[in-house]
Amino acid sequence: MKYKPPKLMTFPKDEPITVEVVNKFMEKHKLEVARYEYLKNMYRGFMDIDDEPKKDSWKPDNRLAVNFTKYIVDTFTGYFNGIPVKKTHSDKEILSKLQEFDNLNDMEDEESELAKMACIYGRAFELLYQDEETKTNVIYNTPENMFMVYDDTIKQEPLFAVRYGIDDDKKLQGEVYTLLQTIKISGENDELSFGEITYNPYSDLPVVEFYFNEERMSIFESVISLVNAFNKAISEKANDVDYFSDQYLAFLGAEVEEEDLKNIRSNRVINYYGEGSEAKNVDVKFLEKPDSDSQTENLL
Known part of the structure; x- marks a missing residue:
């Protein structure tokens, strides 16, 4: 304004x-x-x-x-x-x-x-x-x-x-x-x-x-316009940090029981395996979006 x-x-x-x-x-x-x-x-x-x-x-x-x-x-x-x-x-x-x-x-x-x-x-x-x-x-x-x-x-x-x-x-x-x-x-x-x-x-x-x-x-x-732009940029940077701190964990190629999810969350250990050919298809990873940290730093 x-x-x-x-x-x-x-x-x-x-x-x-x-x-x-x-x-x-x-x-x-x-x-x-x-x-x-x-x-x-x-x-x-x-x-x-x-x-x-x-x-x-x-x-x-x-x-x-x-x-x-x-x-x-x-x-x-x-x-x-x-x-x-x-x-x-x-x-x-x-x-x-x-x-x-x-x-x-x-x-x-x-x-x-x-x-x-x-x-x-x-x-x-x-x-x-x-x-x-x-x-x-x-x-x-x-x-x-x-x-x-x-x-x-x-x-x-x-x-x-x-x-x-x-x-x-x-x-x-x-x-x-x-x-x-x-x-x-x-x-x-x-x-x-x-x-x-x-x-x-x-x-x-x-x-x-x-x-x-x-x-x-x-x-x-x-x-004033520079101050407002800085506030917007650093707020989005904080949003990115929150996003990466709360990413989704993806299990691909296997079904996970609810009790197993609780153990993973509590103990921070993942030990999941399949039988035979299924073992090769199991993939566990976090879903991520592209990191724009360097671009944000340059803007700030």
Whole structure:
């Protein structure tokens, strides 16, 4: 299964951000969610091999998933962010405030999660908000329930962002973040409406998008077809091993009693003979299919 990377969402800078505008972009975002879920499942090890058609009940049917995608993401983020970002400032008071902010928000973990999400999904978001003590907090957010819209100027600067979800009553709840305001949104039966409005403590958009490339592609997105092909090949190899471990034993030219078969299975000894000319016609062997082990190894 393949999904195209999303296009950048843009909107005229001077146009009002209305309920209709937000709803239109939410519908566009919902079309991208399946891709994000697919990429997340790839990272977790749930891959296309699990959805292959089932084989007949008498055939081996291994479904092996070699999680190269997780290895790629974890290795990259380890090299990229294994050593936490160091911050310094000539003013000791400002440096103290920076350290206080980092400790409050556990920024080492925050930055690590942002890097991992950007690798998996192709993009990730960081949301700034004020807690009950009016302290500035940040939290990472996946693109599965959040998106950002940019203006249509040549700079394509962030214009507004939306975070939404469905509550326990099956109603839509969320927020729209603009340059000056945070607007509550709610909806039921596809009817969206604006609610409470609060002004941002800083005169800027309280959402930051993180991405590694302009196309917003996952770090492993270009090799998904190779990973799926590897999983299929190694699963068939495991099926071949199971087949050879459970071959049929053929007796040609002689009739074997059921009790004799039990003795052969238990003692692993075959001592069968015929009389006269019949002895030449008795043949005992395993039924085999052609071995494609070298071909499979070359493919892998």
